[in-house]
Amino acid sequence: MGSSSSKHPSSSHGSLDEGGSGGQLYVSLKLENFNIRGDLIPHVFGSVPIIGSWDPSRALRMERESASMWELSFVVPPNHETLHFHFLLKPKDRDGPYVMEEGAERLLTGGNLEGGARTAVFRPPEVGHEATLEYKVFVKADIVSPFDLAASWRAYKENFRPSTVRGIPDISINVAPEGGQESGSRTSLELDLESYVVPLPTCASATVYAANLAETPRSMGYNWEFPKYDVSSISPSSSTTRVVTANHAPPNKAMPAAAGAVAAATVADQMHEPKEDRRLAIVLVGLPARGKTFTAAKLTRYLRWLGNETKNFNVGKYRRLRHGSNQTADFFRGDNPEGMEARNEVAALAMEDMLSWMQEGGQVGIFDATNSSRQRRNMLMKMAEGICKIIFLETICNDERIIERNVRLKIQQSPDYAEETDFEAGLRDFKERLVNYDKVYEPVEEGSYIKMIDMARGNGGQIQVNNISGYLPGRIVFFLVNTHLTPRPILLTRHGESQDNVRGRIGGDSVLSDSGNIYSKKLAHFVEKRLKSERTASIWTSTLQRTIITATPIVGFPKVQWRALDEINAGVCDGMAYEEIKRNMPEEYQSRKNDKLRYRYPRGESYLDVIQRLEPVIIELERQRAPVVVISHQAVLRALYAYFADKPLKEIPHIEVPLHTIIEIQMGVTGVQEKRYKLMD
Ligand SMILES: Nc1ncnc2c1ncn2[C@@H]1O[C@H](COP(=O)(O)OP(=O)(O)O)[C@@H](O)[C@H]1O
Numbered sequence: 001m002g003s004s005s006s007k008h009p010s011s012s013h014g015s016l017d018e019g020g021s022g023g024q025l026y027v028s029l030k031l032e033n034f035n036i037r038g039d040l041i042p043h044v045f046g047s048v049p050i051i052g053s054w055d056p057s058r059a060l061r062m063e064r065e066s067a068s069m070w071e072l073s074f075v076v077p078p079n080h081e082t083l084h085f086h087f088l089l090k091p092k093d094r095d096g097p098y099v100m101e102e103g104a105e106r107l108l109t110g111g112n113l114e115g116g117a118r119t120a121v122f123r124p125p126e127v128g129h130e131a132t133l134e135y136k137v138f139v140k141a142d143i144v145s146p147f148d149l150a151a152s153w154r155a156y157k158e159n160f161r162p163s164t165v166r167g168i169p170d171i172s173i174n175v176a177p178e179g180g181q182e183s184g185s186r187t188s189l190e191l192d193l194e195s196y197v198v199p200l201p202t203c204a205s206a207t208v209y210a211a212n213l214a215e216t217p218r219s220m221g222y223n224w225e226f227p228k229y230d231v232s233s234i235s236p237s238s239s240t241t242r243v244v245t246a247n248h249a250p251p252n253k254a255m256p257a258a259a260g261a262v263a264a265a266t267v268a269d270q271m272h273e274p275k276e277d278r279r280l281a282i283v284l285v286g287l288p289a290r291g292k293t294f295t296a297a298k299l300t301r302y303l304r305w306l307g308n309e310t311k312n313f314n315v316g317k318y319r320r321l322r323h324g325s326n327q328t329a330d331f332f333r334g335d336n337p338e339g340m341e342a343r344n345e346v347a348a349l350a351m352e353d354m355l356s357w358m359q360e361g362g363q364v365g366i367f368d369a370t371n372s373s374r375q376r377r378n379m380l381m382k383m384a385e386g387i388c389k390i391i392f393l394e395t396i397c398n399d400e401r402i403i404e405r406n407v408r409l410k411i412q413q414s415p416d417y418a419e420e421t422d423f424e425a426g427l428r429d430f431k432e433r434l435v436n437y438d439k440v441y442e443p444v445e446e447g448s449y450i451k452m453i454d455m456a457r458g459n460g461g462q463i464q465v466n467n468i469s470g471y472l473p474g475r476i477v478f479f480l481v482n483t484h485l486t487p488r489p490i491l492l493t494r495h496g497e498s499q500d501n502v503r504g505r506i507g508g509d510s511v512l513s514d515s516g517n518i519y520s521k522k523l524a525h526f527v528e529k530r531l532k533s534e535r536t537a538s539i540w541t542s543t544l545q546r547t548i549i550t551a552t553p554i555v556g557f558p559k560v561q562w563r564a565l566d567e568i569n570a571g572v573c574d575g576m577a578y579e580e581i582k583r584n585m586p587e588e589y590q591s592r593k594n595d596k597l598r599y600r601y602p603r604g605e606s607y608l609d610v611i612q613r614l615e616p617v618i619i620e621l622e623r624q625r626a627p628v629v630v631i632s633h634q635a636v637l638r639a640l641y642a643y644f645a646d647k648p649l650k651e652i653p654h655i656e657v658p659l660h661t662i663i664e665i666q667m668g669v670t671g672v673q674e675k676r677y678k679l680m681d
């Protein structure tokens with residue numbers, strides 16, 4: 001991550017610019033030789049880790065495109081560093097000796113091969129001293145939009161594998177046949193989508209103002225009155241830090257400090273990092289209506305889903321409980337000593353709650369307030385000394401139209417204006433509050449920080465980082481770089497009923513039942529209708545044929561197969577019925593029943609394993625700006641749904657994801673909303 005403190009938005013140091021176009025360079029390297037030598041496989045090796053860091057044993061194998069042509073394609077940023085490489089021939093059936101091409105290193109810059117060498121010449125020893133093998137070299141590079149790269153290079157590396165279904169390419173787009181779709185099927189689905197809407201399960205998510213989801217102030221558990229705090233005793237100049245630790249419930253030992261995706265990294269960090277660095281406080285900074293609460297809620301959801309014990313402390317919630325929810329703009333004036341003291345006091349209370357929670361085992365605390373003066377931030381840093389590491393997360397927005405929209409949303413959503421019946425009066429008051437904050441606002445220039453600048457603009461924005469290191473901070477930056485506010489739906493569905501579903505067998509790779517086939521057609525009509533006004537969208541399936549076949553009738557959208565979307569691997573139990581497992585492997589059956597989240601099938605996976613491998617899918621779903629239809633499996637969809645619906649890990653294996661039902665997740669400026677359609681009984 002590095003440590004740059006550049007304050008220039010255009011600086012490349014320490015800033016991760018998503019780029020206006022967001023395009024990537026898709027490079028295709030080809031070698032052609034009509035003198036077919038099936039025993040020698042062309043490889044590429046070179047200066048960067050992905051092509052082996054000059055270690056021939058880690059060279060990247062080229063794939064056979066036709067009898068005479070070998071191909072290797074990869075994705076790089078358009079402004080990528082020059083790539084140094086060589087072609088290499090490796091014997092098919094044994095290790096070494098490798099045969100490296102003659103001549104100087106090849107240099108690839110901006111997708112172009114430097115120099116004129118369009119042949120690769122090899123001198124394999126067994127061919128004879130004078131004999132050579134000559135291949136023609138072709139290079140093609142195209143800028144491809146992020147959308148077209150639904151499977152990014154990383155995802156490709158980690159999750160992609162060729163289809164098990166013959167004749168279906170890994171990335172495909174099938175066009176609508178002349179004269180419309182398959183006859184008969186169109187009439188089977190009425191085009192009024194609303195008639196298929198079903199009520200949400202009681203546990204499903206409705207839109208709630210994000211701050212309301214933050215932690216309930218602890219003091220409420222004991223006493224509706226807050227204890228009176230002397231804020232001066234925790235001023236930056238004070239050397240003592242008071243932390244409330246008494247009388248709190250013991251930490252929940254049922255969950256490990258970290259699970260799933262982060263477990264390994266956490267264990268490693270715990271061995272190497274000082275104690276206070278194991279706990280992390282993300283302290284939001286920014287003027288009102290800049291998306292702090294929104295970002296705090298989203299980050300909390302992501303980190304919890306990854307398995308980190310994470311809590312979100314919203315100082316506004318403390319303020320409302322302590323001082324009521326209808327304070328006027330005057331309360332927020334920088335030159336109002338009572339207001340300042342009251343606000344510092346509730347901030348200190350929330351911070352103390354967060355720190356004592358951390359001392360009981362909490363891992364990541366998200367501290368949501370404006371924290372817009374250096375003095376306030378100093379106070380927080382002083383309080384956190386020796387307990388946790390602080391990273392400031394500042395949200396900056398320079399677009400007046402977005403600020404105006406946010407302010408209007410605030411008046412509608414914030415409990416501060418719940419009793420204000422005159423919208424315009426609320427608007428005037430909130431704008432005055434903004435002016436009061438603006439007068440004393442000091443952007444962050446101290447400590448470790450992440451600045452999100454204009455991330456709500458349609459074309460991405462910019463992230464600046466300073467003094468950020470470690471696994472979790474790195475993941476947080478990566479997550480924030482990829483999130484945005486562009487409204488779009490994500491449709492989640494299981495494949496149509498499979499033959500194994502009918503037989504009650506788990507796993508496998510069976511085709512669809514008759515009923516499953518009908519669903520695949522209904523789904524195609526649904527997608528056609530639901531996404532008809534969308535300029536673009538993509539269909540993601542697993543690599544198992546029940547999802548690929550379910551997607552087949554959908555036309556006109558690119559389809560991508562993700563290995564990460566494959567069903568939970570049932571290991572030695574694959575293909576068995578639950579009853580059989582119970583009878584033949586009663587201990588396994590019972591262990592799974594006892595702890596379905598952590599239970600790992602022998603030589604298979606646990607739900608935590610599934611969550612771990614789905615992280616790139618979540619990042620990609622966050623990054624996409626166009627709609628995505630995900631056709632996958634029960635366990636996988638439970639895990640994906642839990643992320644969007646903010647369900648605790650322990651509930652994931654029990655979430656209901658029925659067959660032949662579409663869960664629509666609407667992402668947008670107010671957060672996540674859900675709708676369900678049931679296409680068949
Ligand atoms: N990075 C961002 N920049 C600007 N606006 C954002 C950002 N993230 C979210 N928003 C929008 O800002 C609105 C108001 O955000 P909120 O989190 O309540 O503001 P704050 O906590 O800063 O007062 C959200 O409903 C969302 O649409």
Ligand SMILES: O=P(O)(O)OC[C@H]1O[C@@](CO)(OP(=O)(O)O)[C@@H](O)[C@@H]1O
Pocket residue numbers: 494498500501505506507508567568570632633634635653
């Ligand atoms: O974790 P449980 O509840 O067993 O659910 C996962 C199971 O769901 C199934 C159906 O029973 O998914 P799928 O419909 O994709 O075939 C099994 O293959 C899979 O093992």
